[in-house]
Amino acid sequence: MDEEGHIASTGDGEEATRVWRHGPSPPRASKGAIWPLLALLLAVQLAWSLYQLPLNRVVERRLCREYYGAHDPTVIGPDGSVDEELCKNDEIQQQLAWVLGAMETAWIVGDFVMTIPLGFMGEKYGQKAILWLNLIPRLFTIAWALIVGFSEDLPLAAIVAGPILSILGGDCIFNSVTYALAAGLTDEYVTRFLLTALASSDTKLLAQYISKRYHWTFASAGYLLSAKAVINFLLLTLAIPKILQSTQTTGALRSQPEVSDKVNVRYARICLAVSVFGALAIALAGTIWLLFPSLLFYALGSALPVFTLSLLKSPSVSPKQEDQAHDSTETHLFSIVMMTKTLGSLLGAPLMAFLWVRGIATGGSAMGTPYFQPQYGQPPPQAYGQPPYGQPPYGQPQYGQPQYGQPPPPPPNQDYGNHNGYGEKTDFDQAFKIEGPKWNDLWAGILFLIVFLGFVAVSGISLQGYAATRNYNGGGIYDGARSVGLNTNTIIMFMFVLCVATVLSYCYVLLARTFPKQFIWVTGILNIVFGLVTAIYMLYQKSYAAGIIFLVFVGLLIFAFISWIPRIPFSALMLRTAVDVSKSYGHVYMVSALGGLLATVLAAWYSITFVAVYVKYSPGANPACSQGAGGCSSGTVTGLLVFITFAMYWISEWLKNTIHTTISGVYGSWYFHPHNLPQGATRGALRRSLTYSFGSISLGSLIVAIINFLRQLCSVAQRSEAADGNILGYVAFLILGCLLAVLDWAVEFLNRYAFSYIALYGKPYIQAAKDTWKMIKDRGIDALVNECLIGPVLSFGAIFVGYACALLGYVYVTFTNPAYNRGGDYTPVIIAFSFLIGLQICNIFTTPLSSGIDTIFVGAAWDPQALMTNHPDLYRAMVEVYPQVQVAIHA
Incomplete structure (x- = not known):
């Protein structure tokens, strides 16, 4: 390479600057410089992932206790606990899906809205300050979930307020900053793959899906998901690095960046296809023994972010420029990509919750709907805290109600001809006729x-x-x-x-x-x-x-x-x-x-x-x-x-x-x-x-x-x-x-x-x-x-x-x-x-x-x-x- 670029960030949190070096470049930061960043990312993502399974159980336990307190108090033990198997009924699981979906949506909204402002603040006050700030909403969300989950004084709906502090930074800004820092410290694909791999695990819905459909406890579901995590780890620490290293050693790839781009795109498409077919297999798995290989197959597609984010370092996407002080193009580029990803999550989180609730209501193989296809044209289910689906407390016609009679005075042009309840249906133009229809004004x-x-x-x-x-x-x-x-x-x-x-x-x-x-x-x-x-x-x-x-x-x-x-x-x-x-x-x-x-x-x-x-x-x-x-x-x-x-x-x-x-x-x-x-x-x-x-x-x-x-x-x-x-x-x-x-x-x-x-x-x-x-x-x-x-x-x-x-x-x-x-x-x-x-x-x-x-x-x-x-x-x-x-x- 004739020229290289990286982001140099001072240790005291000053603004990151872009330094372009022409000709022979000074030695880059040692490979060891990336490990503190990897340790931070590992700690944050591991803690966040471990938090998901207990959160499911804490919310389910609270919902279960409230449900049986109203329907069958005899099943509640002296300590207020209920057998977890009894908590797998449809109504409790639907409410659980809505609560978790609302929490995830609230987290994504604050994250999405503040990504750009926080990115600019990172330029002014340093990316180190933004990373520290990012820890506050995570700690608050966990603490608030514990307070609401084990307190009878607060309504369960209050747990949705936990993720509101994501306006101080969520996954989007965290990943944007860490990816940009890593891109400045090293050009190695292995490092980028480690970062993307750590950020790619998502078991929020899978835990409840396994627990509800196959009547497993959340603890047992956690063991099964651990097997998926092992496959992810082996794939991303052994297989993918070998593939990337083999492509890097090819002379054509070194001299022609567009060829490297094509390789990344090809592997990304393979991972995408594997993910799609793996999700379909999970949806169709009728027994736990069919689910296990489906999960393993689905895990093979987890390398998709590795190849897509590798494209961001390509000269085709972010070409080298002249020296520009105080320029953080890479940070902004990663921010825009992460915002696009977060926007998809924002649309997907409530959609997945809706499909999951619909699947629970339908039962059987329909519970795989979130991994299969949406059912369009259906009215959405009720959220937690509202009357059961299809039974609003007022405003809905009842079969025993008296029929509509002659009003004094009638509205003009109103059709009063059909008052026989559920007779032959009319269309809108017949029900609200216009005398001598014409194009007004x-x-x-x-x-x-x-x-x-x-x-x-x-x-x-x-x-x-x-x-x-x-x-x-x-x-x-x-x-x-x-x-x-x-x-x-x-x-x-x-x-x-x-x-x-x-x-x-x-x-x-x-x-x-x-x-x-x-x-x-x-x-x-x-x-x-x-x-x-x-x-x-x-x-x-x-x-x-x-x-x-x-x-x-x-x-x-x-x-x-x-x-x-x-x-x-x-x-x-x-x-x-x-x-x-x-x-x-x-x-x-x-x-x-x-x-x-x-x-x-x-x-x-x-x-x-x-x-x-x-x-x-x-x-x-x-x-x-x-x-x-x-x-x-x-x-x-x-x-x-x-x-x-x-x-x-x-x-x-x-x-x-x-x-x-x-x-x-x-x-x-x-x-x-x-x-x-x-x-x-x-x-x-x-x-x-x-x-x-x-x-x-x-x-x-x-x-x-x-x-x-x-x-x-x-x-x-x-x-x-x-x-x-x-x-x-x-x-x-x-x-x-x-x-x-x-x-x-x-x-x-x-x-x-x-x-x-x-x-x-x-x-x-x-x-x-x-x-x-x-x-x-x-x-x-x-x-x-x-x-x-x-x-x-x-x-x-x-x-x-x-x-x-x-x-x-x-x-x-x-x-x-x-x-x-x-x-x-x-x-x-x-x-x-x-x-x-x-x-x-x-x-x-x-x-x-x-x-x-x-x-x-x-x-x-x-x-x-x-x-x-x-x-x-x-x-x-x-x-x-x-x-x-x-x-x-x-x-």
């Missing part, structure tokens, strides 16, 4: 399409200019030469913001589904804590204006949350009802998932276009000015940014309201036709939203988009005035922003119920808004609306995600310090648009939760008798937690 729909096509055109032209000058703008975080306008560094930042927004929004919805009541408390407390942390951090960084703004917001949040407390029981009831209905009717969460995916794609598209406009049209020494159409000027940049931001607001609002209208059709079908739910309610409501009501949804979304766009401009101007020290301008924009916020709240409030009405009756937007508001006021439903906190709670959740994204954007631009932002001029813009991305994505993810409650209120306004007749359990529960409901719905 067509002009707004056409205008929406024109704006969308304009956004596409601007995006295409801007991206063409960006692509033509990519070398000038850089291809990564640090290599952009551009000092005017944004560059590739910003695109990467927006991608991180996008990932964080998507992950947090997904977890927020999952929390609402699993723990409806606790969800409200957690939302309020997290907003206060996170807002306070953000304010303190910004004050610490001497960004006083932003810090004071966040402190003011925190004060308002505390005041609002205290006023919430008396209204939490009613709000939790309504949320629980919406969640129960969504699990049994329609495809509510499929619509939510697809909508969230589209929102993520839209936000990514907007983020890239936002940067591309700066790249293409910024004046000055800009080679992109000669590419494609248009000239460069500040006015062009401003005008195009205004247009694409407004278009993004309108498109995202339209998407959110289309989801809301579709879900409202499902809940309306449940409310008015609980005994004869229309066929294809989700498809019917979606079809109406995209045809006859397309213009009406576009019009309502346009009004909100205009207001939100003005609020965004006001926010940017407010931050800019604060940065310039203009207190009068800051106060003026602050007051204007408050007025716009009040207007936005009023329009959003009206839209929620107007779109639910449009979903069922297909009226034009203006007429729907007038009719719905009049009916809500006449019926007194506004009292129920004011009592229910779900709207504010979900708004707080969206603000929390926006805070997280804004903080990530601020930390990113501060630590990377790109050339275009040396003076901090772009910091307010980046913070504002990061907040916007997080806010809009979370709003779209949570739309189905609020849509159901809004539709129930609209239904109660049109026909309160249907609530008492078709849903007596829900009505009684509402009266119990909020007695004034009897007066409100009969006003």
Whole structure:
């Protein structure tokens, strides 16, 4: 080799630096230097692996004691113990799966969100400090599990809070730092394979799988898994090193790195195939004697990380560069790879828990489902602490209930023809007929399409200019030469913001589904804590204006949350009802998932276009000015940014309201036709939203988009005035922003119920808004609306995600310090648009939760008798937690 590179890290924790040596290089660190790092990795991973089996048993023991305390106390011994064999029934094992899955998901979420910020902190304070910090959440998780597992005073659900300190660093940041350090100490594949091997064992689900399916104790399952570990050890200490050493001795591999890459890819594919077939064999193993060879075969695929991570040291992936002080490219490269792996784990952890619970419920060979294939289209099972699957405590029709009669007065165009309970099913269009169907508010729909096509055109032209000058703008975080306008560094930042927004929004919805009541408390407390942390951090960084703004917001949040407390029981009831209905009717969460995916794609598209406009049209020494159409000027940049931001607001609002209208059709079908739910309610409501009501949804979304766009401009101007020290301008924009916020709240409030009405009756937007508001006021439903906190709670959740994204954007631009932002001029813009991305994505993810409650209120306004007749359990529960409901719905 002509040149070598490695990371040299001082022992006192100073920032790691990249040193490139040309020609004859000084001696590398001795081989012995790697052993302390290996010892650290071995100790951490061994302790973490040994913790998994006892954790399973501790949680199972607690669940078992609670279960038999309620069903058969005679089996509980004097010391509170229960025979482990009795703990293998389906209900206990399903609850165990959900608890462990929730813990793993919580661990992964904190780990994923903080990987990039902690990576930058490692550059500033040293990787040694990050490794020490990483031990805190591990010790706390173990200690908390023991406290909850053996304490009767704390509910078992509290154990899920144990992994929350993974925000201080989890597996992702730990592996990123250790891999980068190892890559700097040695180029030997043997060392890298040792590291990846130590980090590749995963027996979380296997332990419970063996224990439940084959009726083994966890201790016995541990012995069997030890055999798998032995195979892993022999394979990774004897076989794989020989393979790697044999390939290294080949001259072609030394002179042609691309040949070495092909070898790594070939062996990686072999390991992947072995893992897949091994997993299938585990799924199909009907007896323990078939499982044993299947486990051994599955273990042969454990070398996959060895070959995939070896590619990261390839010149094809991380080519040698000129000397750059304080550059930690390898750390960032490993961080990005680990984040990608963690993102897969984040999606896989709840999915595996869901499939495992479904397999337990089905029984037999279906318990191998997590290792075989997912069963799509099935409603998810209940989480621990909720009623048994398929038996919600209220809101579900019972066979003995009286049938729906003539309401006084009937809602317009409602089909009352079929009241015979479970007769011939109708479709959605028949159940909610439209008189003389027509395309309402067509002009707004056409205008929406024109704006969308304009956004596409601007995006295409801007991206063409960006692509033509990519070398000038850089291809990564640090290599952009551009000092005017944004560059590739910003695109990467927006991608991180996008990932964080998507992950947090997904977890927020999952929390609402699993723990409806606790969800409200957690939302309020997290907003206060996170807002306070953000304010303190910004004050610490001497960004006083932003810090004071966040402190003011925190004060308002505390005041609002205290006023919430008396209204939490009613709000939790309504949320629980919406969640129960969504699990049994329609495809509510499929619509939510697809909508969230589209929102993520839209936000990514907007983020890239936002940067591309700066790249293409910024004046000055800009080679992109000669590419494609248009000239460069500040006015062009401003005008195009205004247009694409407004278009993004309108498109995202339209998407959110289309989801809301579709879900409202499902809940309306449940409310008015609980005994004869229309066929294809989700498809019917979606079809109406995209045809006859397309213009009406576009019009309502346009009004909100205009207001939100003005609020965004006001926010940017407010931050800019604060940065310039203009207190009068800051106060003026602050007051204007408050007025716009009040207007936005009023329009959003009206839209929620107007779109639910449009979903069922297909009226034009203006007429729907007038009719719905009049009916809500006449019926007194506004009292129920004011009592229910779900709207504010979900708004707080969206603000929390926006805070997280804004903080990530601020930390990113501060630590990377790109050339275009040396003076901090772009910091307010980046913070504002990061907040916007997080806010809009979370709003779209949570739309189905609020849509159901809004539709129930609209239904109660049109026909309160249907609530008492078709849903007596829900009505009684509402009266119990909020007695004034009897007066409100009969006003």
